[in-house]
Structures are given as structure tokens and as C-alpha cells.
Amino acid sequence: MKKVIYRILLISLIAVSCSDNFTELPSENDLTTDSFYKTADDFNAAVISAYQKIQSQVNLYFELVEWRSDNLDLGAPTAGTQDRFNINKFQETSANELIRDAWANFYNGIFRANTVTDNIGNINFDESLKKQFEAEARFLRALNYFNIVRLWGDAPIVLKVISVEESLSIGRSPAAEVYRVIEDDLQFAVNNLPGSYPAQDFGRATSAAALALLGKVYLTQKKYSEAATVLEQVANPNNLMENVADVFDTNNKNNREVIFSIRFNKDIRGQGHGLWFAVSDISISPFTLKLINAYTNVDARRDLIEYVPSGNRFVPGKFFDTESAFRNFGNDYILLRQADVLLMLAEALNEQSYQPNGLAFAYLNDIRERANLTPLTPTDIPDQEHFRAVVLHERFLEFPFEGHRWLDLIRTKKAEEEINSGIGAIIQEYQLLYPVPQTEIEKINDQSLFYQNEGY
Template identity: 45%
Template sequence: MNKILRLFFLLTTVVLYFSSCQKFLEIEPKSDPTTASYYKTADDIRNAINGSYASLQGRNQYMQHFITLMETRSDNVSDNNSGGNAGRDYNIDRFIAGSDNVVYLEAWQSIYNAIYRCNLALANLDVVTNTAQRNQYEGELRFLRALNYFNAVRLWGNIPLTLTPVSPEESYSLIRNNQAEVYIAIETDLRLAAANLPLNFTGADLGRATQGSAKALLGKVYLTEKKFVEASGVLQEVISSKQYDLLPNVADVFSSANKMNKEIVFAVRYNKSVVDEGHPVLTYFDGPVLDPALLNAYQSGDARRDLLNTVASNSRNPVKKYFDSFDLNTNNVGNDFPLLRYADVLLMCAEALNEQGYSSTGLAITYLNQVRIRAKATEFITANLPDQGSFRNAVYQERRLELPLECQRWFDLVRTNTAAQAMQAVSLTIQPWQYLYPIPLTEVQIVNNPQTFPQNPNY
């Protein structure tokens, strides 16, 4: 992608970049297309979609920064390297990072860069003349935009909501929209994505967002909003589709030799044999400092516990869950990173059903036990979970045991309002305002309007 297009995609730094080069961008080079003239064919739209998927792969999202913001921040993992990167990640882990921390800025920029790409492609969808292809592309773009907004709203709360391409001049007047408005947009995108996407893909398209991806993410959105009826309804649609299943051996779910298996609903894809498509051993999954309470919570014989042990490889010590051999040419590994998988769908549905009313024999305990039985953990009976509260706590704990190191834990703690209690158990005292991250300092300074674009409280 040419330099002009890359700059144009950086929505979050749009004022800084374009205040100095707006005149330059008004000139359309003969050899390199500008964004105004780029989208002329269906292939151009497809390339934009691929670029949006690629944003998920990068170090500013799931390769590095999201692991810091979504997993290390929680009680699961500790960063004890106070000197690494001048304490950049350590300070986030210990709740002492200020709004000038570069991780916040780079994650913000990457998210809004991807959103801008989606907006621009959606605005030019008319160049796709094949109806089925147009519907698929719209579904993928809406899924990706929704995923990025869902991450942003959970990280920062009220955020700018832009559903059309924003010009440099318009960017000065961006506001922090209320979370409720953002969630409405996310729900709308995911419902439309589910209506337009196919049940599955094959071949080179394997890994693109599907109908099940959209519905599973929508279920997670509803659960976060405490819309339990809606959550259980759409999650049961995913279950009844028969497109997904639990693998008999939980270790096989994460095997690099078994990618996009029956349990994976959506994953960030990597390919270690292709330059710039692989990744190093993911940060903090190389000899991670895991909470002893997590490690000790597994029953004897629970197959998931071994996945948190490490294995030596090329002077690295990745956890078995994400082990992959290094490619000798690129010196990278290529295991995918799962964002949505069937075990998560079952646990979300069990939680949503229980919140609507406790039943000792209903689908909620069936779904919960399916996950436990696969892991070779003891099946729950009514005596173990005699009421709604005990069932709720069991599901929360099961999510911790099933999903560690999958960027789920911090958001689970926040949405269940158990973050302060969990962090106290690892000797960190936090307040509710710390459930959100600070808006990157430069973004606040660029807009420079405390009424419409304030900093989050206490930062």
C-alpha cells in the first residue's frame, strides 16, 4: 500500500499528519492512487478487507499490546520486568501508567486505523456488482468494524463513533460518544454481518468471519451489556447451527497442525513461513509469571492445566498452549490466536441462561458440564450448584480455567464487577475508575475540548 494511503488510514493521528500535509494530499500522483480514486473494483474492496484483518495481526493489537491490555492487566499474569521498555508494560500491569504511555496510543491508532479502512470500503461497496459477493464483503467489513469498536469501548468507555469516512477537517470536531450509542452501532453491524455472511469458508478463505463469528461476537456483546435474553438467544443459534463442536482433546484446539478446527469460531491467523505473516513467541506467553491461584485451581487430571506448563524451544519457553516450532527461514512461529471458540460460546450461554433464572437440570448446567467433561474435570451435579449465585460463581471460575491467555480475563473481571476483588487477591488495590484506561494524551490534546472530548476521570 502506498505511503499516502497508509497516512490516510491513520485516523487517530489524522490531525497531526494532515495539518502539515493537506496540500500534498490534494495532489493525485500519476503512479500512486489516492483513497479518492482507489476503490474501482471488487478486488480493491477485498484488499481493503484483507488490510483490516491484517490490523488484528500486528504488534499494536493481538501480537503484543492487546495481551498487555486484556490479559496481563488481569490477575492471570504478572509483568515483573520494571525496566523493560522503560516500564511501559509493567506500569500498565501495576495500574500506574499515565495517559502518555505509548501502548495506549498505539493500540488506539491501530483500532481507529482499522475502523477507518472499514468505513472507507463500506462507502465504496457499490463498485462490487455481484450481489452475493457484495453481501459477503459488507458482512466482513461490518464484523471487523464491530470487533474494533467492541474492543475500543471496553478499553476506554465513551469513544468517538464514526460510521463514515472522516475528513481531516471533520476530525477536529470528533466527540466522545456515549457507550450506549457505540453499543447500538456494534449490535447493528453484527446483526447485518450475521445476515450477510456464509456459514463457513474453505480453502484460501478459511478464517474469514462467518455467520457464526458474527453471532458469537454479538452474544458476547449482549452479555457485556447484561442483555441476557438476547445473549442466550443468539448463542443458542450458534450452538444449534452444528457448525462447531468441542474437540475431544483440548490441546488439539491450539495445535499449529490443526488450525481452524471445529472449535474455532474466529481467530487471528498467522503463517510462519511467509515474511511478515508470522510472529515471535507472543509476549508474556514466553515463560509467563502466572498467578499461583490459577495454577492451583485445576483439579488433578484436568487436561487444561498442562497447557500452562512451558516447553523449551530455541532458547524460548512458550506455554504449551501456544507452542509452535520456529520456521528456520523467518525465525517466527505461526500459531493462530483464537478470539472466539465454541467452549466460550457454551460458557457464555450457560451464564446468560442462569441470569434469567436458575435451573438445576436445564441447558445451562448441560453447557457448563460439556466444557468440564471435555477437560476431564468432575461433572457438576445439583448438590454442587444449589442456587443461582453458586452457579454464577462456578461459571466465572470455569471461564478462568478454560480461557487463560486468550485475552478474555480482564474484560470478564470488568463486566462482572469482580476486578477489584480479583486484583486484591494478587496484592493490587484498585478503584472502579481504573476499569477503564486513559484516553491517549495526544488525542485529548489534539481535540483540546474538555466538554466534548474529556479525559477519563482521575487520569
């Protein structure tokens, strides 16, 4: 009988605790795949568990992606923020606990998806529902692997539940192989996810979410033709909210611009979160002057990074919410939205060929005009290189704190230039990837199989 391993004794490739408290580990005898996976409800619960795992990833996005970017600058470490400071200042080592926790979290998300894909073929229930559950699991697995490959490069590929012994023989696969796995999972998701769900299931991945994520995967690999083909299927300027602030309205989370978000519910105990980027004194804002000064006075997005009061603290307008009876907040964290799709598509089209007054201009200007900015013409953007720079800058203005900036800089090979002008940090090329946690290196203890990234 195959046991589902919940221990973190040897390696996070197998699993970390279902709780973020790693000390609260259930007995490995408490649950087996043979005894649990019997009905559609059982698989639905397993899929929901995979969704729940990405809730705990939001703070990791902040730490590893936002604090790494030129959106934020930490002046000096305070109690409990040394690891964040090191990430922000490009001084991290393989012992950084935030990096360690992120690696474990993403692989636990993969583990949860694998428990679904491993077992769903053995149980008889409605075939269309089985395909949906498998597609949701594979979408979430792809999302986790996409985060891993962008942050660490080469990575172990684990597509089934494995034993402790098996885990010790799995090395890091080339990034290109990881991307093939991601693409395969997302293609399956595109073909088998529904276009929409009943209202009570809002938040589950749709075929549009799979298309948008696949487009981002292709764009990241510079597969511009493939990216454009996929993104064109989900691009719709009519789905932009007229007022950009309405995208983040907690009273209208299911608005037409949101394609996929990490859901929270502040009215259910344990399903809310704390204030994001809150400060008690706005004079100690971590937002860089580069970001603050990037907006013109008429840009509607400027207010979204302005601090507003929330109780006795201040929070960016983008993340404002009222406190619940459980003393927490319920903003969803938006991973994919229509504005992102349009700007990605504009980028992909321009990279194929610069077309004066073509669709790339139209999609770029859809975002600018929504922000109350004047549309740009070929006179303003005379060639491909200038268009490339304008799109990157527009993304800088559109998506602060949404987990895009650092990864945009890596993709466009602008990280060293922009970080230097943003927070004054001098970075080296090897720092475009994070170090693999030393704890993982030591578990395998075979440098030919499981090696550290260069420079660390």
C-alpha cells in the same frame, strides 16, 4: 476527488500508517478512492487489509487485557517494559504508549473498514459478493469498536472516511450509542456473511462468528435474553474438540472448535510472529500462583500453561509451535471458539433464572468433562449466585492468555476482588477503564467535546 488520508499529523480517528512503523507514511497523493475502488478484486484487497490490521492487535490484547488481569504479574520493570509494568500494577497514566498505540490501532482498523463501506455501493459487481465484503468490513469494524468501548467507555463514532477538519469536531459519544453501532454492524454481518468458505479463504468471518460476537456484546451489556437467543444459534457441544490441546494445534488450525481467529502464516515472510509469553528461564515465569494453583492434577488444561522448550527458550504449551525458515512462528490467535460460546450461554441462561439440571448445567459440564473434571450438580451449585461464581472460575481455567479474563472480571463486577487476590494490587473503580491517550485530548483541545475518563 475524495482523498484517502494516511497521515497521522492530527488524529488517529482518521488513520495511522498502514504499517505499524508510523514513520513510513506514504504520500496522501499516492492513492484516492476514486482511482482505486473499481473492481471486486479492489474491494477484496481492501477487506484483506482490514483483516491484516487485526494481526497487529494481538500483542495489544496481551498488553492491555492479559497483563491487566490476575493471570500475569510482572515483578519489576525491565528495559522497555515500564509501560507494561504500570498497566499490570494499575499505575498507568494518559501518557502510556501502549495505551496510545492501542487507541490508534483500533481506530485505524475502523478506518480500513470504512474505506470499504464508504465506496462499495458505488461500484457494480456481483451483489452477493458486495454484501459479503460489506458484512466482513462491518464485522471487523464492530470488533474494533467492541474493544474500544470495553477499554475506554465513551468513544468517538466514525462510520465513514473523514477529513482532518471533520475529525477535530467529533467528540466522544456515550457508550450506549457505541454499542448500538456495534449491534447494527453485527446484525448486518449475521444476515450477509456466508456460513462457510472454500478452504483457501479460511479465516474470513462467517455468520457463526458474527453470532458469537453479537452474543458476547449482548452479554457484556447484561442483555441476557438477547444473548441467549443469539448464542443458542451457534452453540454446539459436538463442536468441542475431544482433547482441549488439539484446539491449539498449529497443524490443524481449521478445527471444528474455532469460530474466528486472527490468522498467521509463518511460511510467508512478514506473516508470522514471535513466541508468545516466552522466557529464557522458567523460574521467572510471569504466571501468577493464583492461576497455576487453580488447576487440579487431573485438569487437562493444566498442561496448556506449563512451559515447554522451544529452541533455547520456553513457551506455554498452549502457544507451542516450531520455528520456520523465517525464524518466526505461526500460531493463530483464537478470538472466538465453541467453549466460549457454551460458557457464555450458560451464564446468560443462569442470569435469566437458575434452573437445577437445566441447559446451563449441561453446557457448563460439557466444558468440565472435556477437561477430565467431574460434572457438577445442583447439590454442588445450589443457587444462581453460586452458579455465577462457578462459571467465572471455569472461564478462568479455560481461557488464560486468550484475552478474556480482564474483560470477564469487568463484566461480572469482580475485578477489584479478584485482582487483589491475584496480584495484590488495590484498584479503584475508575481504573476499570483506561485513560484516553493525552495526545488525543490535546488534538481536539476541547474538554466539553473530547474529555478524559474520570480519575485520570
